[in-house]
Amino acid sequence: MLSGSCACRQVKYEIRGKLIGPVTYCHCWRCRKHSGSSFGTTAGVAAKDFSVLSGENLLSSWESSRGIYRFFATCCGSPIYKSDESRPEFLGFRLGTLDSDPTVKAQQHFMTDSIAPWVEICDALPRTPGGGPPFGERD
Numbered sequence: 001m002l003s004g005s006c007a008c009r010q011v012k013y014e015i016r017g018k019l020i021g022p023v024t025y026c027h028c029w030r031c032r033k034h035s036g037s038s039f040g041t042t043a044g045v046a047a048k049d050f051s052v053l054s055g056e057n058l059l060s061s062w063e064s065s066r067g068i069y070r071f072f073a074t075c076c077g078s079p080i081y082k083s084d085e086s087r088p089e090f091l092g093f094r095l096g097t098l099d100s101d102p103t104v105k106a107q108q109h110f111m112t113d114s115i116a117p118w119v120e121i122c123d124a125l126p127r128t129p130g131g132g133p134p135f136g137e138r139d
Contacts, residue, residue, distance in 0.1 A: 001015065002015040002100050003015075004098040006076050006080060007076040007077075010058055010073065010075045011052065011055035011056075011058050011059060011073040013050065013051060013080065014051050014053055017049030019043045022043075022106075022107035022108055023102070023107055024041070024110045025039045025041055025106050025110065025125070026111055027039045027110065027114050027116065027119070028111040028114050038118070038119045042092055043092070043095055043104075044090055044093075045092075047083070048089070052080075055075070059071050059072070069082060081093040109121055109127045109128065111129070112129050113129040
């Protein structure tokens with residue numbers, strides 16, 4: 001089981017079950033904007049395995065692209081998870097919100113053709129130049 005929370009810890013969640021797909025460093029402009037950093041560290045989970053334990057009333061969402069909804073803590077602005085209407089059985093989330101160790105490491109850099117000009121990749125992980133963010137954003 002994994003646990004996570006927003007920055008002020010008023011919203012808490014848990015994940016029962018395994019992560020779906022690789023842990024990814026995504027360099028697309030959306031992940032930079034949504035995470036407020038040079039790239040987003042993202043993973044997926046089955047929606048049935050994700051539960052908000054406290055602060056559900058503090059969550060709000062917005063549609064970041066067609067059918068993609070991003071949920072965030074209104075108390076502090078932390079991103080919590082995102083859902084996709086075309087794949088309701090799946091959620092994506094930022095590993096930076098975890099309070100426990102997922103025991104897996106990032107496995108790839110994604111959207112490296114969109115990398116921020118100040119970023120230099122200094123590891124040997126595979127790099128994928130394009131094809132859209134790893135969890136199905138649509139323009």
